[in-house]
Amino acid sequence: xxxxCQFVSESPPSExxxxxxxxxxxxxxxxxxxxxxxxxxxxxxLQHRGQEATGIVSYNGTRFNSHRGLGxxxxxxxxxxxxxxxxxxxxVGHNRYATTGETILRNVQPLFADFEFGGFAVAHNGxxxxxxxxxxxxVRRGCLFQSTTDSxxxxxxxxxSLYSTVEDRLIDAxxxxxxxxxxxxxxxxxxxxxxxxxxxxPLILGRILGHTDGGWVLASETxxxxxxxxxxxxxxxxxxxxIINDAGVRSIKPFAxxxxxxxxxxxxxxxxxxxxxxxTPVYEARKAIGRVLARESGVEADVIVPxxxxxxxxxxxxxxxxxxxFELGIIRNHYVGRTFIEPTDxxxxxxxxxxxxxxxxxxxxKRVILVDDxxxxxxxxxxxxxxxRAAGAKEVHMRISSxxxxxxxxxxxxxxxxxxxxxxxxxxxxxxxIIGVDSLAYxxxxxxxxxxxxxxxxxxxxxxxxxCFTGDYAIPLTDAQANTDRxxxxxxxx
Ligand code: SF4
Numbered sequence: 001x002x003x004x005c006q007f008v009s010e011s012p013p014s015e016x017x018x019x020x021x022x023x024x025x026x027x028x029x030x031x032x033x034x035x036x037x038x039x040x041x042x043x044x045x046l047q048h049r050g051q052e053a054t055g056i057v058s059y060n061g062t063r064f065n066s067h068r069g070l071g072x073x074x075x076x077x078x079x080x081x082x083x084x085x086x087x088x089x090x091x092v093g094h095n096r097y098a099t100t101g102e103t104i105l106r107n108v109q110p111l112f113a114d115f116e117f118g119g120f121a122v123a124h125n126g127x128x129x130x131x132x133x134x135x136x137x138x139v140r141r142g143c144l145f146q147s148t149t150d151s152x153x154x155x156x157x158x159x160x161s162l163y164s165t166v167e168d169r170l171i172d173a174x175x176x177x178x179x180x181x182x183x184x185x186x187x188x189x190x191x192x193x194x195x196x197x198x199x200x201x202p203l204i205l206g207r208i209l210g211h212t213d214g215g216w217v218l219a220s221e222t223x224x225x226x227x228x229x230x231x232x233x234x235x236x237x238x239x240x241x242x243i244i245n246d247a248g249v250r251s252i253k254p255f256a257x258x259x260x261x262x263x264x265x266x267x268x269x270x271x272x273x274x275x276x277x278x279x280t281p282v283y284e285a286r287k288a289i290g291r292v293l294a295r296e297s298g299v300e301a302d303v304i305v306p307x308x309x310x311x312x313x314x315x316x317x318x319x320x321x322x323x324x325x326f327e328l329g330i331i332r333n334h335y336v337g338r339t340f341i342e343p344t345d346x347x348x349x350x351x352x353x354x355x356x357x358x359x360x361x362x363x364x365x366k367r368v369i370l371v372d373d374x375x376x377x378x379x380x381x382x383x384x385x386x387x388x389r390a391a392g393a394k395e396v397h398m399r400i401s402s403x404x405x406x407x408x409x410x411x412x413x414x415x416x417x418x419x420x421x422x423x424x425x426x427x428x429x430x431x432x433x434i435i436g437v438d439s440l441a442y443x444x445x446x447x448x449x450x451x452x453x454x455x456x457x458x459x460x461x462x463x464x465x466x467x468c469f470t471g472d473y474a475i476p477l478t479d480a481q482a483n484t485d486r487x488x489x490x491x492x493x494x
Contacts, residue, residue: 023412024109024125025049025095025220028184029228030191030244032208032215036086038228039093040077042217045224047073048272049125050097053108057121059186060088064119068108089215092186094123097414107147110186113155117166118188120158124151125220126181126201127412130478134176153177154185166190167243171254174241178476180263180411180465182236184218191244193218197255198474199238200263200411200465202277205249206230216244221275235278238262261474264464265413267452268402269310269373280452283313288451289401289443290317290371297441298322299369299397303362305329307372307384314401315371324369329362329391330384356384364392370437374402376415378422378435385436398435400442403469410477411465445469 025046029035036058043054054076055068065086069076073095077083094109110123128134131150134157139145143156157173158166166187180200185192195203206217206225217230225232236242239255263270266277273283293314304326306315319326333355368388375381385396404423408415418424422431432440445466446456454463467473 023050023097023127023414024123025224026093026123026125026182026184026203026218027220027224028092028123028186028191028193028218029090029208030216031089031246032217032228033089034083035089035091036077037083038208039091040073040083041227042219042224043073043077043093043095045227045272046095046220049220049270050095053096053105054094055096055108055110055123056086056091056093057110057112057186058086058088058091059119059188060090064112064121064186064188066110066112066121068105068110070105070108090186090191092121092123092184092191094125094184104148107149109149109151110184111147111149111151111155113159115159115166117164117169120155120166120185120187122151122154122183122185124149124154124181124183125203125412126179126196127410128153128177128179128181129410129475129480130178132479133482150179154183167192167241167252170194171241171252175254178478180475182220189245191216191218193236193242193244195236195238195240196475197239197258198465199260200475202262202266202271203236205233205236205242207233216249218242218244221271221277223272223275232276259461261462261465263411263413264448264452264466265402265409265468268448270413273313285452286313286401287317287320289448290314290319291321292317292447292451293371293399293401293441293443294318294321296444296447297399299439299441300367301369301395301397302366303327303329304369304371305362305388307370307381308332308356311370311372311401314373318369318371318399327359327362329359329368329388330356330370331359332356353383353387356387358387358391360391363388365394366392367395367397368393369397369399371399371401373400374405375400375422375431375435376405377420378431381435389436395438396436397439398432398437398441400440402443403445403448403466404442405468407468407471409468410473410480411467411475413468415468 027042029038032038036056039056053070054073057066092110110121112121128150131153134153138156158169161169161172163169163172181196182201182203183194208215208230238260241252243250267285271282275282304315304319304324306312406424408418449457
């Protein structure tokens with residue numbers, strides 16, 4: 001490591017993409033022929049979790065090799081020469097959607113470092129809420145940072161640990177970090193999978209059969225298993241570290257047990273609908289949410305129209321429950337890349353029309369219920385409603401399959417600051433007016449929990465992280481609190 005760096009604050013989310021964004025996807029394999037090729041396939045299945053950059057580190061028993069690049073998995077790993085430069089039966093990979101640090105090559109994961117015990121690569125999904133505090137301490141102790149991501153904190157904590165084994169150093173590092181994270185890490189002796197003590201971010205274990213001894217897979221979601229011919233074994237448990245080597249899989253739980261708080265937004269939007277999260281198929285969960293939404297906020301209409309793609313299963317559930325026909329009244333153009341959206345204001349202003357078009361015969365003269373998963377700033381919802389009205393809809397009602405997003409996420413999801421969240425600054429009528437709908441309704445918090453098979457939200461011990469709807473942050477916001485305190489004292493001084 002040769003350059004000292006500073007952490008930078010979160011880069012602003014694109015105005016043109018009015019959604020919460022998942023932060024990263026991680027993938028790792030142990031004892032699999034062509035591990036890098038298998039990892040590229042796994043990352044391809046996890047592409048929805050991050051499209052800004054991607055990387056793979058492989059190990060062939062003597063040497064670590066890595067390739068990291070900006071852009072999609074297909075942009076970086078479809079060249080056979082690149083895969084051939086990553087030999088070995090062991091590999092870890094990462095898809096990045098930047099939540100901290102700019103998207104520059106030195107921030108692209110897996111991060112890799114050479115220690116006295118050998119090489120170590122780490123791929124991190126999530127966000128450390130005390131990363132800035134730890135960063136300051138580490139810099140004071142002489143650590144030189146080469147990236148601006150919070151993930152590099154792991155590398156330095158491992159480097160300065162006084163323990164001798166990789167495993168003990170990793171545990172030592174994990175005991176100092178606070179946050180929501182899933183890690184897949186690789187040493188010359190083992191593949192590690194880690195989930196934070198509350199299990200906010202997902203991580204699963206799979207098995208690849210069909211060759212000598214069988215191989216192991218760690219992935220953010222089960223949707224990455226099919227493509228590599230792996231079977232689901234189990235979720236990694238909150239606070240669990242699995243250590244995979246030729247002797248098999250060993251599990252340790254070095255943290256004090258806490259009530260788990262899996263991110264409920266994974267069910268609503270982030271996860272791919274064909275994934276199973278914590279035993280619940282995401283597609284079924286979304287349909288159940290749609291059914292509850294219909295029960296809670298029914299309205300007379302001629303047609304249910306999803307805002308594609310994420311609103312589709314909830315809209316199907318809404319249609320099943322209400323008996324109102326489901327139609328694809330909005331068609332999504334799947335071939336709009338981020339690069340096409342970005343270059344000029346003129347193109348950016350076209351915004352939603354690049355991505356979505358109205359299917360006029362399904363809308364004209366109809367009373368339409370639009371179903372979407374969330375409203376963040378409201379800019380996209382407003383444009384979609386304008387488009388649907390321009391196509392001749394008689395009435396437009398919007399139904400949202402999450403409760404109002406009133407708070408920012410500090411646990412690894414890219415969200416605007418609170419003041420930019422429409423639901424944080426407006427009541428229901430105000431939001432309906434801004435978006436331009438005849439009526440607007442969200443699923444209730446209890447309704448969301450019921451759709452996921454719980455009796456409702458237990459306020460003393462909620463089953464999920466739902467902080468972006470409630471402000472109930474289960475993991476301390478050390479850095480955010482320190483920044484607020486700093487700003488307050490500056491104001492007082494002023
Ligand atoms: Fe998920 Fe919201 Fe919690 Fe963030 S705050 S982890 S998006 S439920």
